[in-house]
Amino acid sequence: GAVVSQHPSWVICKSGTSVKIECRSLDFQATTMFWYRQFPKQSLMLMATSNEGSKATYEQGVEKDKFLINHASLTLSTLTVTSAHPEDSSFYICSFKEGRSDEQFFGPGTRLTVL
Amino acid sequence: LAKTTQPISMDSYEGQEVNITCSHNNIATNDYITWYQQFPSQGPRFIIQGYKTKVTNEVASLFIPADRKSSTLSLPRVSLSDTAVYYCLVGGRGYGGSQGNLIFGKGTKLSVKP
Numbered sequence: 143g144a145v146v147s148q149h150p151s152w153v154i155c156k157s158g159t160s161v162k163i164e165c166r167s168l169d170f171q172a173t174t175m176f177w178y179r180q181f182p183k184q185s186l187m188l189m190a191t192s193n194e195g196s197k198a199t200y201e202q203g204v205e206k207d208k209f210l211i212n213h214a215s216l217t218l219s220t221l222t223v224t225s226a227h228p229e230d231s232s233f234y235i236c237s238f239k240e241g242r243s244d245e246q247f248f249g250p251g252t253r254l255t256v257l
Numbered sequence: 258l259a260k261t262t263q264p265i266s267m268d269s270y271e272g273q274e275v276n277i278t279c280s281h282n283n284i285a286t287n288d289y290i291t292w293y294q295q296f297p298s299q300g301p302r303f304i305i306q307g308y309k310t311k312v313t314n315e316v317a318s319l320f321i322p323a324d325r326k327s328s329t330l331s332l333p334r335v336s337l338s339d340t341a342v343y344y345c346l347v348g349g350r351g352y353g354g355s356q357g358n359l360i361f362g363k364g365t366k367l368s369v370k371p
Contacts, residue, residue, distance in 0.1 A: 146300075176359070185344070186301070186361040235300045237359075246359055248293075248300035 144170045146238055148249040155226055156257055163221045163252045165236030171216035172238030176246070177209070180233040192219065226256045261345045266366040275332045277365050279345030282326045288347045290321060290328045291359070295342045301361075304343070305330070332367075340369045 145168040155161050165175065174193050178186040190211050192198035198211040210222040219238075223230055237248040262280040269275045281290070289308050293301035305312055307319040307328070318331040332339060342364040 148300075178361075185363050188360060233298065237300070245303070248302070251298065251300045253298060 144168075144238070144240060144245070144247040146236065146247050146249040148234075148236060148252050150252060151250065152253040152255075154255045154257065157227050158225055160222055160224045161226055161254060163223075163234055163236075163254075165219045165221070165238075165249050167217045167238045167240075167247070170238070170240050170247075172240060173216070174239040175213055175219045176237045176239070177211060177219075177221050178235045178237070180235060180251075186235060189221075223254065226254070228256045230254065231256045261347060261362045263343075263345050263362060263365045265363065266368065268368050268370065269335055270370050271336055272334050275335050275339075275367060275369075277330045277332075277343055277345075277367070278327060279330070280327045281345070281347045284325050284347050290319065290325075291346045292317070292319065292330045293344045293346065293361075295344065295364070301344065335367075335369045337369050337371060340367060342366050 147166045147168055149164045153161055176191050177189045179189050180186045188201050189204045189209060190198040190200045192211055192213040194213050194216050200206045208224055210224060213219045219236060221234060231254055233251050233253055235249055235251045237246050239246045267277060289306055291306040292304040294304050295301045305314055305317045305319045307321050309321050309325060312319045320329045344361050344364040346359050
């Protein structure tokens, strides 16, 4: 299956700093990508959806000014958590939807811990 | 998007067949049913997808009755490494292109014991 990578796999930062998470599709071009957040022992919650070249659509309750999404190309998307606080500590997972087959492939996730 | 209902948890022993049933009473005509597996601190991994009747691949089978209001994921001869959370999702794929997003329910936590 298609490969999606995320970097970093884990990050620890101080409260008030900003953290950027990269998501790359390694062997296919993605028309649509998604960012999810998963708190311990809970399911994945969709944060936002974006298509290459256009602004992201955020789910209700997700602050677009706090979680900046840049879908820079068909193979790269970034999520920046601005002015992170301890309540932003979570597991962030990206996924790409492949253009031809319509299948959705998930990255390995990034564990963010805000102190 | 159609809401799904699954058992919160299931226990099994190595070598047994495990069947996890998911209810999706308001599934739309062009919705597909997809199952994902997730290990702790990893992203979900695609297991199987189907529209109707039965689909089988190298890791699982998916049984979908005629009314499509439920589906059953069947894992043959589970091993300890099959301990994970299994998610049933509907939607996400339509004829001719992408349709909708994958919305995750609570999933079923499968524990396989020796």
